[in-house]
Structure formats: structure tokens, C-alpha cells
Amino acid sequence: MxxxxxxxxxxxxxxxxxxxxxxxxxxxxxxxxxxxxxxxxxxxxxxxxxxxxxxxxxxxxxxxxxxxxxxxxxxxxxxxxxxxxxxxxxxxxxxxxxxxxxxxxxxxxxxxxxxxxxxxxxxxxxxAGSGVLGSSLGMDKDRMKAAFLDKKLPLARFVTLLRSDYFNHPDNWVADIEAKIGYPCFVKPANLGSSVGISKAHDRSELIQALKLAADYDRKIVVEENIVGREIEVAVLGNDQPKASLPGEILPAEEFYSYEAKYSDIGSSLKIPAPLPQFVIDQLQKMAREAFLAVDASGLSRVDFFVTEKNEIVLNEINTLPGFTEISMYPKLWEATGIPYSKLIDHLIDLGFERYQEKQKSRISRD
Ligand SMILES: Nc1ncnc2c1ncn2[C@@H]1O[C@H](COP(=O)(O)OP(=O)(O)O)[C@@H](O)[C@H]1O
Ligand SMILES: [Mg+2]
Structure with a gap:
């Protein structure tokens, strides 16, 4: 080379x-x-x-x-x-x-x-980027949460159900969700992104509609309690000793950060760095690194949080291949932390080789 x-x-x-x-x-x-x-x-x-x-x-x-x-x-x-x-x-x-x-x-x-x-x-x-396990855990919102809970990271209350279970006993599931989660709640297909198939349900009829919509996209559905808080994101870079960036804030143009709010020109904006007290920034960066390691990610990830008015932190999700245009949150966060866009690409390529070489050190059989 x-x-x-x-x-x-x-x-x-x-x-x-x-x-x-x-x-x-x-x-x-x-x-x-x-x-x-x-x-x-x-x-x-x-x-x-x-x-x-x-x-x-x-x-x-x-x-x-x-x-x-x-x-x-x-x-x-x-x-x-x-x-x-x-x-x-x-x-x-x-x-x-x-x-x-x-x-x-x-x-x-x-x-x-x-x-x-x-x-x-x-x-x-x-x-470049995460391997098989990190990528698949980072995609499946249910198994991702299991990995986070294993490391005692703070999450919203949630219920996971299969599409087939729901259609076999719809009334039971609605009752269960109302008892355990309540309204408003977020209904999500487990494996997707960009908010596709996600709804915020405010009452029973919206919940039923939301479950059907999510069931169009995945065989597994996650329902979560609504967290009232700011949306804060942290970029992570590295392999075994990942580093975390300054946090950034999403200011969605709609009731939540929906597909439209993400990609159409309706005025969602980013605030980098997010104005937060230093102790919250420290906690966010620590949790971002822990979330990265919890799912066995490598290279890069963006870890997304909610921060409540009382500065309580709730971890929402990890994205192992976050949006990467020059104006996307991930590169912008590194720029604000001191790594310009083109250098970031260098790092990700180097980390890809590092991960590959690390794997070559392991034997795959006894002989
Ligand atoms: N539990 C929740 N409480 C409040 N808002 C939420 C919750 N879950 C999701 N949202 C809103 O929906 C958006 C998309 O949900 P998210 O889980 O991040 O899915 P995606 O992987 O599609 O980005 C979030 O950015 C946030 O605006
Ligand atoms: Mg998201």
C-alpha cells in the first residue's frame, strides 16, 4: 500500500x-x-x-x-x-x-x-464502518435496546410485538400497550430509518392505524413512551477506543422529526454545538461511547438522545451509517470538534483497514 x-x-x-x-x-x-x-x-x-x-x-x-x-x-x-x-x-x-x-x-x-x-x-x-453484528444490532430497534439495557443505558419504556402476534390478537395488544405505555406513544417498524413508517399516536384509533402502518414495513414493531425533551446527537469515531464529538441539537420543523421534517425544505435546523451544561455534555459523550461499544459498532456511528428539561438523558438510537453529506449532522459535529470533512474520510478508511487487520489476527480454526 x-x-x-x-x-x-x-x-x-x-x-x-x-x-x-x-x-x-x-x-x-x-x-x-x-x-x-x-x-x-x-x-x-x-x-x-x-x-x-x-x-x-x-x-x-x-x-x-x-x-x-x-x-x-x-x-x-x-x-x-x-x-x-x-x-x-x-x-x-x-x-x-x-x-x-x-x-x-x-x-x-x-x-x-x-x-x-x-x-x-x-x-x-x-x-469502512461497522461489521455484521454492529450493523444489524444498529438497525433493529428492539435488539438495539436489548444491547443498551445490557449496559444499563437509560431508555424510554417500550413494548415489542410481532406483526403476526398483533393480527392474531389486536385487542389484547392495544390493551397491553395502553396499560404499559399510554398516550401519546411512538409506533415504529423495528428495522428501518429516516422515520419511515413511524407515527406518534395520541389515542386508540391513531394507535391502531399506527400499528397497521408499521406492520406494512416490518414483521417486528416497537412501541415507545413519548419522551418530552430536546433531540441531541453525538458523533462517535473509532474502533475499540472510540471518541465522542461535541453534541448537536435537532430543531425539527414538525411535531417530531418525521421524514418530511428530515428531508423537505420546511425549516428543520441543526444547532452545533448544542447549548448544554458541561456535566450533561460529559454524560452524553460517555453514553455515546458506551452505546457504540454495546452494539459492537466500528468506524463511525451517530448516537441520538433526548434531553429533558431537568437535564435527564434518554438514549433513543444508534445509526451506524448516518447521513454523510457535508451539511449532515455527523460530519458537522466532527468539524465542530476539530476534524474537517476530508480528514474524517481519511480516518474512516484507516479505521476500516485497522478493523480488517485486527480480524486477521484471530484464528478461524485449530490448525
Ligand atoms: N420515544 C420517543 N419520544 C419522543 N419522540 C420520539 C420518540 N421516538 C421517536 N421520536 C421522534 O421520531 C423521530 C424518529 O424516530 P427514530 O427512532 O429516531 O427513528 P429513525 O431510525 O427512523 O430515525 C425522532 O427523531 C423523534 O423526533
Ligand atoms: Mg432517528
Whole structure:
């Protein structure tokens, strides 16, 4: 790696509802990555899940994916001794499709949830971000909470139910939720992001509607008590000894930080750093690191909290591949903490190699 530039493949797009968010993140990374250290190739994944070599995120944002045949459709060769990409039609690829590291810039299912990471592990390739377990725990709001509770991190009261359980005994579940959680409550599909499928239910009829909506998106549903507080986020960077950034605050333009409030131009804003007393900042940073380690994340994560009027902290969730445009919270928090955007990309790539090398130290069999 000393003599040639590090060949990085940016992987973006994907099947999830956060396809466009991914293209935006990837576009920012593509522009800012340090070309004196890295050679960058790109692979765009369309909404059907097909991978295409050489497409640029900025072009995809403007024009969408080209007709099949224009860009080579590629596949990762799962050969741990020689991982590489090949074009399905046999076309030659630059550097024979070989590379040093993959930088997945994919949010949501089939990118942030451990499935992609499993493929990359099978092929024995270094990649940026969390591994299989960290990614999947970071995606499943129910198992994530279990990992947090294991480390005694403070959470909102919650109930988890399966879609099939709900449809078998809807009245029982509504009664159970009313007894244990009450109104208003938040109803969420366990595995999604960007607030898709999430509702705030104020009464029984809204709860029933909310459960049905969440059940459209996942077989597992999480219902939580409503926490009245400010939304505060902390960025974490590192592997085994992660560091936490200054906290930032979300000022949602709607009753909660819904999909519209996140992505449409209706005036949600970020306040960085969040004005908070030092002892709260210290606690948030400690909890952010603990949350990161609790789910076995690596590389990067954004840890999201509520802070009440009395400065009580409630942990909401961890995102192992948070929005990564130059104006997204994660990079902005590091900028405010002293790491500029392009340096942050350097760190994430270095951490990806570090994690890979650490894993190589373990034996996988007795011989
Ligand atoms: N228990 C809760 N109390 C108050 N607001 C909540 C609660 N859970 C979620 N919200 C609101 O809904 C938004 C989305 O929920 P979140 O769990 O962060 O899902 P996502 O993974 O889609 O971001 C939060 O940013 C917050 O505005
Ligand atoms: Mg969130």
C-alpha cells in the first residue's frame, strides 16, 4: 500500500428508501476525498439491487440509472484469496476489478443492516464502518435496546410485538400497550430509518392505524413512551477506543422529526454545538461511547438522545451509517470538534483497514 495510492470503491444507492440520501452522501464524499492518498472508483446500486461500475453519484442524482448495458453490471467475486469485481458481460474493468477497500455509503436495509457487511466478510475485503453484528444490532430497534439495557443505558419504556402476534390478537395488544405505555406513544417498524413508517399516536384509533402502518414495513414493531425533551446527537469515531464529538441539537420543523421534517425544505435546523451544561455534555459523550461499544459498532456511528428539561438523558438510537453529506449532522459535529470533512474520510478508511487487520489476527480454526 506504500507505493501506490489506496484504491477505494465508493458503494452507494441501494434498495432502501434512503437511496437518494445515499447518493447525496456519496456525492459529498466523492468530491472531498483526498486524491493524493486515494484512487476512487464508484459502484452504484440501483433500486432493484443490481450493481453498476463507474457511475457517479452526482449523475445518478440528476439523471437516474442509465438503461442496462450502458454501464457494466458487476458482481463481487467471493474468493477470499483474490476478491475483485467482474463485469457480467466480461468487459475489462480498471485494475482488473481489484481494490484495497470498499466504502459503503448505504443507509437502511441492505446496506446498513449487516447484510452487505456479511457479503464483504465472505469475500475477505476491508471496508469502512461497522461489521455484521454492529450493523444489524444498529438497525433493529428492539435488539438495539436489548444491547443498551445490557449496559444499563437509560431508555424510554417500550413494548415489542410481532406483526403476526398483533393480527392474531389486536385487542389484547392495544390493551397491553395502553396499560404499559399510554398516550401519546411512538409506533415504529423495528428495522428501518429516516422515520419511515413511524407515527406518534395520541389515542386508540391513531394507535391502531399506527400499528397497521408499521406492520406494512416490518414483521417486528416497537412501541415507545413519548419522551418530552430536546433531540441531541453525538458523533462517535473509532474502533475499540472510540471518541465522542461535541453534541448537536435537532430543531425539527414538525411535531417530531418525521421524514418530511428530515428531508423537505420546511425549516428543520441543526444547532452545533448544542447549548448544554458541561456535566450533561460529559454524560452524553460517555453514553455515546458506551452505546457504540454495546452494539459492537466500528468506524463511525451517530448516537441520538433526548434531553429533558431537568437535564435527564434518554438514549433513543444508534445509526451506524448516518447521513454523510457535508451539511449532515455527523460530519458537522466532527468539524465542530476539530476534524474537517476530508480528514474524517481519511480516518474512516484507516479505521476500516485497522478493523480488517485486527480480524486477521484471530484464528478461524485449530490448525
Ligand atoms: N420515544 C420517543 N419520544 C419522543 N419522540 C420520539 C420518540 N421516538 C421517536 N421520536 C421522534 O421520531 C423521530 C424518529 O424516530 P427514530 O427512532 O429516531 O427513528 P429513525 O431510525 O427512523 O430515525 C425522532 O427523531 C423523534 O423526533
Ligand atoms: Mg432517528
Amino acid at each position: 506504500e507505493n501506490h495510492k489506496i484504491r477505494v470503491i465508493l458503494l452507494f444507492g441501494g434498495r432502501s428508501g434512503e437511496h437518494e440520501v445515499s447518493l447525496n452522501s456519496a456525492q459529498s464524499i466523492f468530491k472531498a476525498i483526498d486524491r493524493s492518498r486515494f484512487d476512487v472508483e464508484t459502484i452504484g446500486i440501483n433500486k432493484q439491487g443490481q450493481w453498476f461500475w463507474g457511475l457517479l453519484p452526482q449523475t445518478l442524482l440528476k439523471e437516474g440509472f442509465p438503461e442496462t448495458g450502458e454501464a457494466p453490471q458487476v458482481t463481487l467475486v467471493v474468493d477470499p484469496s483474490n476478491p475483485r469485481f467482474i463485469a457480467l458481460d466480461g468487459r475489462p474493468l480498471p485494475n482488473d476489478g481489484k481494490f484495497d477497500l470498499i466504502f459503503p455509503v448505504l443507509h437502511g436495509p441492505y446496506g446498513e443492516d449487516g447484510t452487505l457487511q456479511g457479503l464483504l466478510e465472505m469475500a475477505n475485503v476491508p471496508y
